[in-house]
Amino acid sequence: MASDPAHDPEPQAARNGVRVRLRPVGEDDGPRVVELFESLSPDSVFNRFLSPLARLDEERVRALTHLQPGIDYALAACIDDGGLERFAGVGRFRRVTAEVAEIALVVGDPWHRLGVGRMLLKGLTGIARDLGLRWFDSTIEPANVRLLRFAEACGFKGTLKYQNGLLNMRTDVESLFPANPRDPIEDHPRP
Amino acid sequence: MESRSWHRFYTEGIPLDVIDEGLTLPELLDRTAARWPDRTATLFEGGRLTYRELKDGADRLATALVDLGIRPGDRVAIQLPNLPQTVIAYYGVLRAGAVAVMTNPMYVAREIEHQFNDAGVKVAIVLDAFWVKTVRGVRPELKTLQHVILTRLVDWLPFPKNYLFPIVGKKTGLVVDVDPADRTLWLKDLLARHPANPPTIDWDPEMLANLQYTGGTTGVSKGAMLTHRNLAVNVAQTAAWFTGMVPGGEVGLAALPFFHVFGLTVCMNLSVAYGASQVLVPNPRDIPKLVSLIAKYRPTLFPAVPAMFNAINQFPGIEKLDISSIKGCFSGSAPLPVEVLERFERLTGGKITEGFGMTESSPVTHANPLYGVRKTGSIGVPLPSTDAKVVDLEEGTREVPVGEDGELLLRGPQVMKGYWQSDDETAITIRDGWLYTGDIAKVDEDGYFYIVGRKKDMIIAGGYNIYPREIDEILYENPKILEAAAVGVPDPRRGETVKAFVVLRPGETATADEIIEYCKGRLAPYTVPRSVEFRTDLPKSTIGKVLRRVLRDEELAKAKG
Ligand SMILES: CC(C)(COP(=O)(O)OP(=O)(O)OC[C@H]1O[C@@H](n2cnc3c(N)ncnc32)[C@H](O)[C@@H]1OP(=O)(O)O)[C@@H](O)C(=O)NCCC(=O)NCCS
Numbered sequence: 170m171a172s173d174p175a176h177d178p179e180p181q182a183a184r185n186g187v188r189v190r191l192r193p194v195g196e197d198d199g200p201r202v203v204e205l206f207e208s209l210s211p212d213s214v215f216n217r218f219l220s221p222l223a224r225l226d227e228e229r230v231r232a233l234t235h236l237q238p239g240i241d242y243a244l245a246a247c248i249d250d251g252g253l254e255r256f257a258g259v260g261r262f263r264r265v266t267a268e269v270a271e272i273a274l275v276v277g278d279p280w281h282r283l284g285v286g287r288m289l290l291k292g293l294t295g296i297a298r299d300l301g302l303r304w305f306d307s308t309i310e311p312a313n314v315r316l317l318r319f320a321e322a323c324g325f326k327g328t329l330k331y332q333n334g335l336l337n338m339r340t341d342v343e344s345l346f347p348a349n350p351r352d353p354i355e356d357h358p359r360p
Numbered sequence: 361m362e363s364r365s366w367h368r369f370y371t372e373g374i375p376l377d378v379i380d381e382g383l384t385l386p387e388l389l390d391r392t393a394a395r396w397p398d399r400t401a402t403l404f405e406g407g408r409l410t411y412r413e414l415k416d417g418a419d420r421l422a423t424a425l426v427d428l429g430i431r432p433g434d435r436v437a438i439q440l441p442n443l444p445q446t447v448i449a450y451y452g453v454l455r456a457g458a459v460a461v462m463t464n465p466m467y468v469a470r471e472i473e474h475q476f477n478d479a480g481v482k483v484a485i486v487l488d489a490f491w492v493k494t495v496r497g498v499r500p501e502l503k504t505l506q507h508v509i510l511t512r513l514v515d516w517l518p519f520p521k522n523y524l525f526p527i528v529g530k531k532t533g534l535v536v537d538v539d540p541a542d543r544t545l546w547l548k549d550l551l552a553r554h555p556a557n558p559p560t561i562d563w564d565p566e567m568l569a570n571l572q573y574t575g576g577t578t579g580v581s582k583g584a585m586l587t588h589r590n591l592a593v594n595v596a597q598t599a600a601w602f603t604g605m606v607p608g609g610e611v612g613l614a615a616l617p618f619f620h621v622f623g624l625t626v627c628m629n630l631s632v633a634y635g636a637s638q639v640l641v642p643n644p645r646d647i648p649k650l651v652s653l654i655a656k657y658r659p660t661l662f663p664a665v666p667a668m669f670n671a672i673n674q675f676p677g678i679e680k681l682d683i684s685s686i687k688g689c690f691s692g693s694a695p696l697p698v699e700v701l702e703r704f705e706r707l708t709g710g711k712i713t714e715g716f717g718m719t720e721s722s723p724v725t726h727a728n729p730l731y732g733v734r735k736t737g738s739i740g741v742p743l744p745s746t747d748a749k750v751v752d753l754e755e756g757t758r759e760v761p762v763g764e765d766g767e768l769l770l771r772g773p774q775v776m777k778g779y780w781q782s783d784d785e786t787a788i789t790i791r792d793g794w795l796y797t798g799d800i801a802k803v804d805e806d807g808y809f810y811i812v813g814r815k816k817d818m819i820i821a822g823g824y825n826i827y828p829r830e831i832d833e834i835l836y837e838n839p840k841i842l843e844a845a846a847v848g849v850p851d852p853r854r855g856e857t858v859k860a861f862v863v864l865r866p867g868e869t870a871t872a873d874e875i876i877e878y879c880k881g882r883l884a885p886y887t888v889p890r891s892v893e894f895r896t897d898l899p900k901s902t903i904g905k906v907l908r909r910v911l912r913d914e915e916l917a918k919a920k921g
Contacts, residue, residue: 211580211833220845220898220906221829223836226865232904263902271902308905311798311815314788317755331753333909334817 183283187248189257191292194243198256199230201245205256208277216313217275219335233261240264244292246276246285260289262297262305270297272305272340290323294345305340366741366807371732373603377745378596380773384563384588386455388595388633389415396608400637402444403657407518409444411635414451419556421452421547426559428483428507428545432457435571437476437484439463439495439619441642444516445547446618447628449485454588457561459568461583462619465490466884469498471581479571479583479780480504485547488512492536499542510538511547513642565589571780572621574719575818575827583780584719586621594625594722594774595633597743601713601727602661602688608635611685613659615641615650615668621723626663626690636661647671651681658685662710665823666696669704669712678707686710688730692717693823694855695811698736715740716811720795722774726809738808739801746772749794750803753815756796765812768801769794817908819848821856824886828858828908831889834882835860835875840868843898846889847912850919860889861911863897870894 180188194202206214206225215221225233236243243261247254258276265271272293276285297305304327309316311331326344330337361377370376383391393415401414409417430436436453438460440446453460461479463472465487472495476484481504486495488510499505513534514522526535538544569591571583599605612631616623631638639657641650644664651672653659669691672678686708691701696714704712713730716739717723725748728740742748750766752758760766775795778786789796800813819826828846835844843863851857860879864870872892879888899910 215829218905219908220843221833221836222843223833226842229904261903265902273903273905308901308907310817311753312788315784329754331815333913334815335909336754 181284181288183257183280183285183288185283187283189285189288190247190249191244191288192247194234194236194245194259194261196234198234198245201254201256202230202233202259205259205275205277208279209275210278213275213278216310216316217273219308219310233259237263242270242293242296244289244296246280246289257283258285258289260286260293262293262302264300264302265306268301268303269306270302270304272307286319287323291346294342297342302342305342307338307340309336309338311336361745361747364742364747364807365805369729369733369741369806369808370744371603371729374600374729375744378593378600380565380589380593380596380745382565382589383592384454384565384567385569385592385629385632386418386451387563388592388629389418389451389455392632392635396635399608399635401632402447402638402640404444404640405517405521407444407516407521409447409516414444414447414632416556417445417448417551418451418455419558420551420554421448422455422558423556424550424554425452425456425458425483427554430456430458430483432559432561433568434458434483435461435479435481437461437463437479437481437486439465439467439484439486439490440511441465441487442614442618442623442627442640443487443511443513443642444640445511446640447632447638448551449511449547450618450624450628451632453485454569455558457559457567459571461571461573462621462624463573464617464619464884466886467494468881468884469494470882471884473498473501474581475573475583476502476505478581479573483507483509485509485511488538489534489536491542491544492538493533496542508542508544509547509550510544515548563588565592568777570621570624572624572719575825575830580830582782582785584621585777585780586722587777590722590774590776591625591629592633593745593772594724595629597745597772597774598626598630598690598724598727599634600744601730603731604687605634605661610634610636610661611657611659612636612638612661612663613641613650613654613657613686614638615644616663616665617644621719622663622692622717625722625724626692630661644668647675651675651678651683654683654686655681660685660687661689662686663690663692665693666691666700667694667823669696670700673700673703673707683707684709689713690715690724690727692724694820695737713740714738716809718797718799720776720789720797721770721772722776725770725772725774728808733806735804735806735808738804738810740809741807742770742772742809746770746774748803748809750801750809753800756791760802762805763802765800765802767815768797768799768809768811770797771795819846819856819858821848821851821858822854822886824884826858826887831858831860831879831883831887834879835862837882838875838878840864840870841875842866843906845898845906845908845911847908847915849891849912849915851890857891858887858889859915860892861895861898862892863895 180190257280262270262272397412614627689712715727728734831846848856
């Protein structure tokens with residue numbers, strides 16, 4: 170697929186004009202993952218982990234960077250900060266069956282509402298389609314209305330089920346980023 | 361308002377809409393003080409304050425606050441138990457055009473720090489014992505605080521109790537010595553030194569009256585912005601329910617704390633607006649005292665929580681006491697068991713109406729008609745001028761059919777303006793004019809509502825809302841702890857109680873007592889975990905989300921045996 174951003178090194182422009190490049194997360198990305206974690210507000214941490222983690226311990230960092238081939242897929246949205254690469258956000262999924270993967274996205278709070286989440290989800294959607302996945306599953310906080318709006322903006326179709334204090338969200342991979350509607354990121358002139 | 365299925369259950373005298381007089385709370389006090397200047401406003405340990413004196417005290421305090429630099433819209437914290445000076449302080453703050461930040465005396469230092477800094481509190485009016493116990497310790501962190509005004513428990517006691525009390529009080533920690541180096545002001549001195557010359561204010565019912573702190577949807581305490589209209593209308597709505605109420609002729613038993621929105625509205629503000637006398641109860645856990653106050657002062661109105669009705673029911677020899685003065689009671693904050701209701705009504709001959717409310721709605725929105733159809737287990741029907749519906753739990757956009765579970769939504773003039781400096785949280789909580797309560801409810805064909813659970817992950821223990829996230833955050837601050845999750849577990853006495861699951865860092869050791877001890881002082885007493893279980897890891901989803909529910913389900917399964 171020509172549009173598969175995991176293999177597409179061409180940077181995209183965020184709404185603030187900064188260039189963002191998507192690439193797979195690698196084993197030596199620990200420091201960048203930790204730095205991203207530190208740029209998260211308490212609410213973003215909670216929404217991502219459903220727990221107010223104070224820090225990422227080594228074991229967690231390892232789990233987030235040492236991916237099981239064919240099972241774990243993770244994309245980082247990278248920015249260039251004076252020659253230093255930083256993560257503005259990371260999106261990942263893990264296959265749980267042939268057709269289903271659990272997905273999680275997180276964008277550093279300074280980068281919210283700039284289109285980074287959309288880029289990441291779009292990248293992951295491309296990979297998932299290539300892999301023949303049909304559903305993205307995620308468990309979210311009912312109060313995470315921000316994510317519901319985000320999903321809606323990305324074309325979400327699927328089911329939402331409220332269960333025991335959490336929302337189980339199952340997204341039809343096909344529904345994401347339908348071809349026709351206007352996509353503000355694509356519309357943004359590339360530098 | 362438009363007609364609703366529940367309106368036919370309104371008994372005679374209950375209007376569909378209350379009249380919004382457009383008055384602020386200080387204007388209501390002025391009106392009452394003009395109508396019944398010599399009527400008793402508060403009764404406390406044999407001391408009486410008339411409405412004239414109450415207004416005079418509030419006006420003097422307002423004058424003093426202006427002198428201290430307080431301007432309309434500034435925030436003033438009040439951390440006091442139910443005392444005569446609490447009513448003076450509250451109305452004095454409002455009279456100055458300022459916003460009252462009612463503060464729970466049980467708060468620990470960290471909570472005070474968050475609340476005062478978040479609200480930008482400029483002046484705090486605090487009981488001397490609370491100052492010494494907590495506030496003083498965080499004083500350096502309170503960036504916006506300019507003045508502290510203290511008052512003693514004895515300040516409004518009549519002679520000779522004011523002289524005798526310190527002797528007893530020393531032992532209980534209620535009488536303390538304040539270091540003059542703290543440079544605090546004294547409420548009594550301020551009132552003596554300042555004339556009753558409050559500022560001229562261009563009153564507008566849309567002005568903020570209270571920042572009332574509550575967990576919000578995420579558990580980080582947020583200030584609900586309650587306007588004068590919100591609070592004054594809620595008083596009118598509640599009063600409309602008590603159809604037999606005689607303005608200027610009732611005696612209320614004020615056992616619910618005024619720092620809590622329930623006590624604020626249904627005890628303090630209702631009494632002031634309708635010229636009722638209030639018997640003040642600073643410590644409602646002292647049941648013998650409570651019972652003796654009922655026998656002595658013969659209150660007619662008694663808003664309370666189920667635990668209080670139950671404790672009175674169980675009081676030894678209660679049958680022999682005359683507590684028949686009680687006509688109307690409002691029960692809220694937890695379900696009222698029917699046996700408790702029946703016994704209390706038999707003992708008093710009065711009626712209890714079970715209702716519902718939340719901080720964000722000033723608080724009362726629902727109640728069972730006092731003299732009409734009361735349904736067991738139901739929170740009743742919406743009050744006048746109040747609309748409610750139940751919508752799907754997922755997106756909250758589709759009204760669900762009768763009998764089906766969904767999220768309870770509320771609309772009415774008592775619904776807050778929003779959360780203080782938290783537009784995101786406000787946008788989540790108030791959508792298209794409806795307040796999303798986070799409570800799971802259902803409605804029957806008559807329009808009676810039933811609470812069946814809560815959407816948010818929240819523990820309710822002993823009537824307090826506890827957010828597990830808040831406890832987790834404290835546990836994570838402990839250097840020995842790698843991961844933690846607090847859950848609510850069934851408890852026969854408190855409804856639920858807190859249990860913490862803890863994973864220690866490699867190489868660390870700790871005992872349950874040590875973790876509990878660590879939480880004390882960092883968490884309000886009702887929030888501290890009662891038990892701790894150590895684990896090697898916490899249940900997580902495949903991409904690392906902590907599944908607190910799995911822990912809770914294990915506990916529920918254990919409790920069922
Ligand atoms: C959810 C999240 C990933 C969105 O990332 P983002 O980079 O801010 O989103 P984008 O800028 O790409 O937004 C795309 C669209 O989503 C919608 N959206 C995103 N955030 C929104 C918000 N706070 N309110 C309303 N709509 C929002 C908008 O329609 C937006 O398009 P627009 O800005 O052109 O209007 C981000 O908020 C986040 O990291 N949250 C914390 C972690 C989390 O909740 N993860 C999800 C569970 S794993």
